[in-house]
Amino acid sequence: xxxxxxxDRLFGRSPVAFGILIAAVLFIGALCSMLVLHRxxxxxxxxxxxxxxxxxxxxxxxxxxxxxxxxFTSRSQETSLEYERxxxxxxxxxxxxxxxxxxxxxxxxxxxxxxxxxxxEEGDSDGDGVDDKSHIMQEYEEASDVMVRAxxxxxxTSDPEPYTDRWGTxxxxxxxxxxxxGSIAGMVGVDISAETYxxxxxxxxxxxxxxxxxxxxxxxxxxLLGGLMRGSVLRQREEAxxxxxxxxxxxxxxxxxxxxxxxxxxxxxKRFSQLFEGLPVPCLTFDNQLHLFxxxxxxxxxxxxxxxxxxxxxxxxxxxxxxxxxxFDRLAEIVAAGGSVNEACWTDSKRHFLFSCHPLxxxxxxxxxxxxxxxxxxxQQLAEDQVRIQLQELKTAHELLNEANEGLLRANEQLxxxxxxxxxxxxxxxxxxxxxxxxxxxxxxxxxxFSVIMADIDHFKALNDEHGHLAGDFLLREVGKAxxxxxxxxxxxxxxxxxxxxxxxxxxxxxxxxxxxxxMRQTVQSIPTEYGQITISLGVCAWSPEMESxxxxxxxxxxALYQAKRAGRNRVxxxxxxxxxxx
Numbered sequence: 001x002x003x004x005x006x007x008d009r010l011f012g013r014s015p016v017a018f019g020i021l022i023a024a025v026l027f028i029g030a031l032c033s034m035l036v037l038h039r040x041x042x043x044x045x046x047x048x049x050x051x052x053x054x055x056x057x058x059x060x061x062x063x064x065x066x067x068x069x070x071x072f073t074s075r076s077q078e079t080s081l082e083y084e085r086x087x088x089x090x091x092x093x094x095x096x097x098x099x100x101x102x103x104x105x106x107x108x109x110x111x112x113x114x115x116x117x118x119x120x121e122e123g124d125s126d127g128d129g130v131d132d133k134s135h136i137m138q139e140y141e142e143a144s145d146v147m148v149r150a151x152x153x154x155x156x157t158s159d160p161e162p163y164t165d166r167w168g169t170x171x172x173x174x175x176x177x178x179x180x181x182g183s184i185a186g187m188v189g190v191d192i193s194a195e196t197y198x199x200x201x202x203x204x205x206x207x208x209x210x211x212x213x214x215x216x217x218x219x220x221x222x223x224l225l226g227g228l229m230r231g232s233v234l235r236q237r238e239e240a241x242x243x244x245x246x247x248x249x250x251x252x253x254x255x256x257x258x259x260x261x262x263x264x265x266x267x268x269x270k271r272f273s274q275l276f277e278g279l280p281v282p283c284l285t286f287d288n289q290l291h292l293f294x295x296x297x298x299x300x301x302x303x304x305x306x307x308x309x310x311x312x313x314x315x316x317x318x319x320x321x322x323x324x325x326x327x328f329d330r331l332a333e334i335v336a337a338g339g340s341v342n343e344a345c346w347t348d349s350k351r352h353f354l355f356s357c358h359p360l361x362x363x364x365x366x367x368x369x370x371x372x373x374x375x376x377x378x379x380q381q382l383a384e385d386q387v388r389i390q391l392q393e394l395k396t397a398h399e400l401l402n403e404a405n406e407g408l409l410r411a412n413e414q415l416x417x418x419x420x421x422x423x424x425x426x427x428x429x430x431x432x433x434x435x436x437x438x439x440x441x442x443x444x445x446x447x448x449x450f451s452v453i454m455a456d457i458d459h460f461k462a463l464n465d466e467h468g469h470l471a472g473d474f475l476l477r478e479v480g481k482a483x484x485x486x487x488x489x490x491x492x493x494x495x496x497x498x499x500x501x502x503x504x505x506x507x508x509x510x511x512x513x514x515x516x517x518x519x520m521r522q523t524v525q526s527i528p529t530e531y532g533q534i535t536i537s538l539g540v541c542a543w544s545p546e547m548e549s550x551x552x553x554x555x556x557x558x559x560a561l562y563q564a565k566r567a568g569r570n571r572v573x574x575x576x577x578x579x580x581x582x583x
Contacts, residue, residue, distance in 0.1 A: 015234065019227025023219040030215030034208055049192075050158035053173025056093070057190045058156050060103055061175040063089035064117070066185035069105060069177060072116050075135045083117075083136075090188075091119030097447060101170060102191040104134055105177065106143075108151040113143035116186060130166050142166065147189065150174040154184040162194035169194035251375075254281065258356070258373050279373070282353075285360060286315050287369040290332040302376070315372070321348035323355075335359045335370035346374070352381035422495040424473055425480035433494035433502055434551075440492075440504050441550055444543050451513030451542040452557040453503040455483060455520060458535045458569040460499035467531055472499075475534060478527050486519035502554065510542035517572045525570070537564040541575035 068086055077083050094103040105117040115134035122133045134140070142165035150157050151174075158173040170191040177186040257280065282299035286292055291312045300307070305318050316328040323331075324345040334341055334357070341357040353374040362368040420432040428436070440450045457463075457479055464472035476499065483501055484493050496502040503520075505513040517538045524536045539560030543553045556575045564573040 015227040015231035018230040019223040019225075021223075022226040023223025026219035026222055027216055030219065031212060034211050034215065037208075046160075049171065050160070050173065053158045053171065053190055053192065054156050054175065055173075056097075056100070057158075057173040057175035057188050060090060060093050060188040060190060061177050063093070064105060064177050064186075064188060066177050066179045069116060069185055072136050075137065077136055087117050087119040090117060093190075094119055099192050099196045100190060101193045102167070102189070104189050105186050106140065106147070106151065106189060107186040108148070109137075113140040113148060113151065114138065115140055126168075128168070132167070140165075144172075147172070147174060147187075150176070151184070151187050154178070254375060255356075281376075282374040284315065284372045284374075285369055286332075286372070288332075288336060288367070290315050290328060292318055293369060299374070302374070319346075319348075321346055331355075331357050332370070336367060338367060343375075347381075351376065351378045353377065425477050425495050427480050427484075427501075428492060428494035430494060430496055430502075433492065433496065433504070436492045436504060437550060437554070441543065445545065448506065449508045449510060449543060451505050451507040451510065451540055452553045453505060453513055453517045453520070454496070454539045454554070454557040454561040455501045455503070455517075455536050456538075456561055456565070457499040457524075458537055458565075463531055471531060475529065475531070478529070479524055479534065479536065482523045482527055483520050485523050486516050491516075502557075507542060513540050513542065514572060514574050521570065521572055535570035537561055537569045538572045539564055539575065540572060 065086070068082065071077075072083060072086070090103045090105075094100050102118070102120060104115055104120075106113050106115055108114075115138045116136055118134040120133040122131060124130065125132055142163075144159060144163050146157060146159050149155065154176040156175040159171050162169050162171050164170075170193055172192075173190045175188050176184050177188060179185050279296055279298070282302045283296045284292060284299050285294040292315055293312075295307075303319055309318070314328075324347070326344065331341055331344065336359075338359055340359070341355065343354040343356060346353045346355045354377050356373045356375070357370050358373075359367045360369045360371055420428060422429045444450055457475065460472065460475070463475065476495075479499075480493075480495065480501065483503065487493055487503060487505070490506045492504040494502050503516075505516055507513045517540050521536055521538055524534055527534050539557045539562070541553050541557035541560055547553055547556075560573045560575040564571045567573065
C-alpha cells in the first residue's frame with residue numbers, strides 16, 4: 001500500500017507518465033551499459049590489433065637472415081640477386097593480407113633509424129609525391145619513440161595509437177631480428193593504414209548505435225506495457241474503492257441505526273423494549289456477572305435458543321462459539337470498566353458475526369451491564385475464505401507450471417545434445433560438423449586458416465563381417481577415442497559416416513594438419529585389440545579462398561583419403577601430393 005501511495009503521489013492517475021518513467025529508466029540503464037561495454041570492447045579491439053601486428057612482425061623477423069641482413073649497406077645493392085632473395089619472404093608476407101601496407105627492416109646507426117630491406121615496388125602509386133619504397137640506409141627521420149625504443153632494447157611491441165610520416169598515417173608492429181647469440185641485428189616493422197584501423201573501430205561504434213536503437217525500442221515497448229498495466233491497476237483500484245465505499249456506507253447505516261436505538265434506550269426506558277425488539281440485528285443484554293438479561297426476537301431466531309433456557313445463564317454458555325481474539329470474560333471486563341468493544345469477530349465455525357458491546361448505565365449512572373449487537377458477516381467471510389483458497393490454488397498451479405517448464409527446458413537441452421552427437425562414439429555428428437565448417441570458413445576468410453582431415457578404418461568391412469557388429473562398434477568407439485588424442489581444444493572431430501571420420505583443424509600455415517594426421521595414424525595403429533592391428537588411411541586438405549563451395553575442402557580431403565587407400569593404406573596423403581607416407 002505504501003508503494004501504491006508513492007506511485008499515486010508521483011504520477012497521480014496518469015498511466016502515461018508512469019510508462020514514460022519506466023521507458024526512461026530502462027533506456028538510461030541500457031545507455032550506461034552500452035557505453036561501458038563500448039569502452040571495454042574498443043580497448044580490447046585496439047589491444048587485439050596491436051597484438052596481431054606484433055605477432056606478424058615476429059613471424060617476419062624469423063624469415064630474415066641476420067648475418068645476410070648485416071651485409072646490405074648501400075642502395076646500389078638493391079639490384080643484386082642477394083637483395084631480391086632477402087626481400088622475397090617479406091614480399092610474400094606483405095601480399096598475404098590486404099590490410100598490411102608495408103613490411104620493412106631497420107637498423108640503428110649513431111642513434112638514428114635507417115631502412116634496410118623493403119619489398120615495396122619503387123614509384124609513387126598513391127600519387128602523394130613520395131616514393132613508396134624505402135631504400136638501403138635511407139634515414140627515417142620520423143621514427144616514433146616506440147620504434148626507437150624497440151630497436152635499442154630488442155622489444156617486440158606495437159604503436160599504441162596511429163602516427164603520421166611522409167608515407168601516410170599508420171599503426172605499426174615491431175619485432176627484433178636476433179643473431180644466434182641473441183644480439184640484435186635489426187628490427188622488422190609491419191604497418192597497417194590508419195584507415196583500416198579506424199574502419200574497425202567505426203564498425204564497433206556502429207554496432208553500439210544499433211544496440212542503443214534496439215534498447216530504445218525495447219524501453220518504449222516496456223514503458224507502453226507498464227503504462228497499460230498501470231491503467232489496468234488504477235481501474236481495478238477504482239472498482240475496489242467503489243465497492244468498499246458501498247460496504248462502508250452499509251455498515252455506517254447499520255451503526256447509525258444502532259446508535260439511534262441506544263440513544264432511545266437512554267432517553268426513555270419505557271420505550272426500550274419496543275425499540276430493542278425493533279432493531280434489525282440480533283441484540284442481547286447482560287448483567288455485571290455476564291448473565292443474559294434481555295434479547296430481541298431476532299437474537300432468538302438467529303442463535304436458536306429459547307427464553308426459558310437462556311434467562312440468567314452465562315452468555316458464553318448460551319451462545320457458544322468463540323472469538324478470534326479474546327473471550328466473553330474479557331468483553332465483560334472492558335464493559336465493566338466503562339469501555340466499548342467494536343466489531344469483535346465471533347464464530348461457531350459455521351457462521352461469522354461482528355459483535356459490538358457497550359455498557360448500560362443504571363439510574364444513578366453506575367454500570368449495570370452491557371448490550372451486545374451482532375452483525376452477520378458470514379457471506380463476506382465465506383467470500384474472503386474462497387478468495388484465499390483460490391489464491392493458494394493459483395500459487396500451486398503456478399509452481400506446477402514452473403516445474404513443467406523446467407522439465408521441458410531440460411528435455412530440450414537433452415534433445416539438442418542428442419541431435420548434435422553421434423550416439424555410438426560420442427563424437428559430433430555430420431550435421432554438427434557441417435555447421436562448424438561454416439564457422440571455420442568465416443574465420444578463415446579473416447585470416448585464421450584451417451585444414452580438413454578425412455580418416456577411414458582400413459579393411460573395416462572385413463573385420464565387421466569376420467567378428468560381428470559388436471566388434472565393429474567397439475572398434476569405432478576405440479578409433480574415435482584415439483583420433484581425439486592428437487587434437488587440440490580448438491579442433492573439431494566428428495563421425496562422418498560408417499567407418500569414416502572427419503576433423504577440422506586450425507592450421508594457419510597449412511602444415512600443422514599433416515603432422516596431426518600422422519600422429520592420428522600412429523595412435524590408432526597402437527590400439528591394443530584382440531582383432532589384430534588396426535590401421536587407418538588419412539587425407540588432408542587445406543582450405544583455400546579459391547574453392548568453389550563450402551564442401552569443396554571436404555571433397556578434396558576425401559579424394560586424398562582414397563589416394564592413400566590406393567597407395568596401399570595406413571598412410572597420410574595431403575591433397576596435391578603424388579603419394580603419402582606409410583607406416
